[in-house]
Amino acid sequence: MILPKLVLCAAFVTPALAQCTYSFLQNITASYLAAQTSGQPAAFSSATYTENFRAVSIASGVISRPLKIDHNRSLHDTTQCATYTEVVVANGANHYVIGTQIRLTGTAITQVDSIVTTRGDWLFNATGTLYYASREDWFTIPEAERDTRAVIQAGGDAYLDLFNNPRVVVPWGTPCARLEGGAYTGRGLPSDSCNVGVPSGVALVNRRYVIDETVGSVDVFLAFGGPNGRPDSHEFRLEKGKLRFVHTLTDMA
Known part of the structure; x- marks a missing residue:
């Protein structure tokens, strides 16, 4: 190294x-x-x-x-x-x-x-x-098939906006797996979904983005629950405009 x-x-x-x-x-x-x-x-x-x-x-x-x-x-x-x-x-x-x-x-x-x-x-x-x-495949997406930065960020934002607005349309993909702490929604099935529910009435604010089009991904640092909320990271991978993986980290101290 x-x-x-x-x-x-x-x-x-x-x-x-x-x-x-x-x-x-x-x-x-x-x-x-x-x-x-x-x-x-x-x-x-x-x-x-x-x-x-x-x-x-x-x-x-x-x-x-x-x-x-x-x-x-x-x-x-x-x-x-x-x-x-x-x-x-x-x-x-x-x-x-x-x-x-x-x-x-x-x-x-x-x-x-x-x-x-x-x-x-x-x-x-x-x-x-x-x-x-370690079992997920975040492969490099062929250049001709990559989503734009705008599409990738919009997909992540839609998921995050859902916490405070249940009418938001989220680009759910199938299959999709969510890793939240050590809890995982994926079962290895074609029908796996990340649309398994989120809290309501929760503002996710102060978002800071890192976007990588080569893997269709955006990571968002945010305050979970308002300006003084808990430090949180939500990372998304999209494939062809649809959510494929979601990873979350939330500090509770």
Whole structure:
């Protein structure tokens, strides 16, 4: 994992990398995973760092703890120059499922925001999350078949808007599986649905998006229940305009 870190450091001084390319962002997520594995986040020390929407010293945050990562998957948003990475730690004394959005200005990492869930958080079960998430196929969608950014974001927003407006039309796909904490709606059947009910009268606000058209996905950080609501991540994959997978993380502390 040394090479990505070296590439990242070079990115701050190499004019050729001024354009935010997919490969450049892949180096960013590789460096983030290396930092989390080693517990040495020096490459991110100049960024503003938050955990569960609270400012935290990067030297004392979860990112500074060496963790054995059992599963990870990332989104790379070249339009906003941002990334999202899902991390599952299901072995050892402490289990975590972490979602991290990283944002850049030019080639400089300026913001690192993590939603860190562990025992006691909503439906938390890292072993279950690992089992189901590692079996899903978030394959790269052929370019001619990709949905636009607008379609991908609209699909995620429709699902989120449903919590506060039952009349919203959601582009449900079949099959579709929802992973909420460690709870999973998928049974491996063609009829699997994500339309299995959500709470009503709940505002999901302050949304921050990372969109990756290559995998038809958007991750949304939001406040669940209003401006002072719980830190939450909802990640969606769409295929041909229809929801295929939904992953959620909610901090309950």
